[in-house]
Amino acid sequence: MSAQDLQAHLASGTTHVCTCWAVTRRDGVTIGFTDHDGPLQFDGMTFEASRGLSARALSSNSGLAVNNTEALGVLQSDAITERDIAAGRYDDAKVTIWQVQWDNPEAREVRFAGTIGEITRAAGGFQAELRGQTDALNLPQGRSYLKTCSAILGDVACGFDLSELGFHLEAAVHDQTAAQVIWLGGVTGFHDRWFEGGVCEVMSGAAQGLKGVVKLDQTIDNLRQITLWEPIREQIASGDMLRLTAGCDKRTQTCQQKFDNLLNFRGFPDIPGQDWLVSVPRSDDANTGGSLKR
Known part of the structure; x- marks a missing residue:
């Protein structure tokens, strides 16, 4: 050129x-x-x-x-x-x-x-x-000091490998009762709510390549009900394949117990609350950042 x-x-x-x-x-x-x-x-x-x-x-x-x-x-x-x-x-x-x-x-x-x-x-x-x-340049830059994690599950900051067995699932659509509600059949080995906050990607059919975020994940009558925050804007038919990845609610306990990834946690769970910031010195107790006695 x-x-x-x-x-x-x-x-x-x-x-x-x-x-x-x-x-x-x-x-x-x-x-x-x-x-x-x-x-x-x-x-x-x-x-x-x-x-x-x-x-x-x-x-x-x-x-x-x-x-x-x-x-x-x-x-x-x-x-x-x-x-x-x-x-x-x-x-x-x-x-x-x-x-x-x-x-x-x-x-x-x-x-x-x-x-x-x-x-x-x-x-x-x-x-x-x-x-x-x-x-x-209009996007917010830098980190926020929050109790919850600021990383996105699976990104460089998080470091967790979502391809590991037990953190993703591919299953066929059994039925779709509403634009945001999808039913899957044959899903076993995953606790309810395991995929809440995770990604639902359509792997085949008219909606192939489109994604949504899981709002609710539960088992009803031996079928897995997946409810999305926003509907996928294309028709999903029975038999279409979906890929679900596990979700994370950004809490310390979830990072440690669900993903065993606490070393990469990007939140500040011990940051003092506002009550601690406005507290006054006390001679009868230590201000440790916990709940203040009244």
């Missing part, structure tokens, strides 16, 4: 340029688009023409302000569909936009890199907010 070649072409006064977009979803599916009148190829991808995606002028800043723009598109069955948008498959998808010399695709330059934010759709079209990489 040669940005210098593109700049030299732009300086010539007679230009042959177009715009190319690459959209990479969280499930790994990548789709390429271009506003040129024919397909272009580079980086092992084919950027299809006339597939109904265009972008407004990019906002670019030299400081730390957030760069953003919007993408406008037409919902098409062979590209971006309303069903996939409704299912959340394009939430936080990565977007890269190039300016390309169409008769020499090696002469190109990245003009935008970021993710898809809010998507609205109406009248057979959609409008997607594109958030630049500096948008991540």
Whole structure:
């Protein structure tokens, strides 16, 4: 890739340029688009023409302000569909936009890199907010001093290997009685509530690749009832395979007794409460951070 070649072409006064977009979803599916009148190829991808995606002028800043723009598109069955948008498959998808010399695709330059934010759709079209990489600066940084653990189960800070036997389960859907309630058959060897707070991922069927967080996990009439905090926004049918991973409520006791991972606990269970902070010295008892006597 040669940005210098593109700049030299732009300086010539007679230009042959177009715009190319690459959209990479969280499930790994990548789709390429271009506003040129024919397909272009580079980086092992084919950027299809006339597939109904265009972008407004990019906002670019030299400081730390957030760069953003919007993408406008037409919902098409062979590209971006309303069903996939409704299912959340394009939430936080990565977007890269190039300016390309169409008769020499090696002469190109990245003009935008970021993710898809809010998507609205109406009248057979959609409008997607594109958030630049500096948008991540809006996220809270640093650690919080809480009694509960600040790590996410299985991440680098936690260090626990969820692939260990007994902390994950793959089972077939027996039935679905509501958008958030799924029944599984043949689940044995796991206590009730074992998967509460864990992740439910659909491994097959129309909803393959979509995930939800488990709110309630219990056994009723020899079936496992899994209730999610939010419904998976695609149809789940009987026989579809699900993968459940164990959940963690961030407490010290759970980290020690359920996962035997207390050395990596990232909470502060012995931090004094507010009553201790406003207490006054006492001659008849020690202020140890526990409950104060009255």
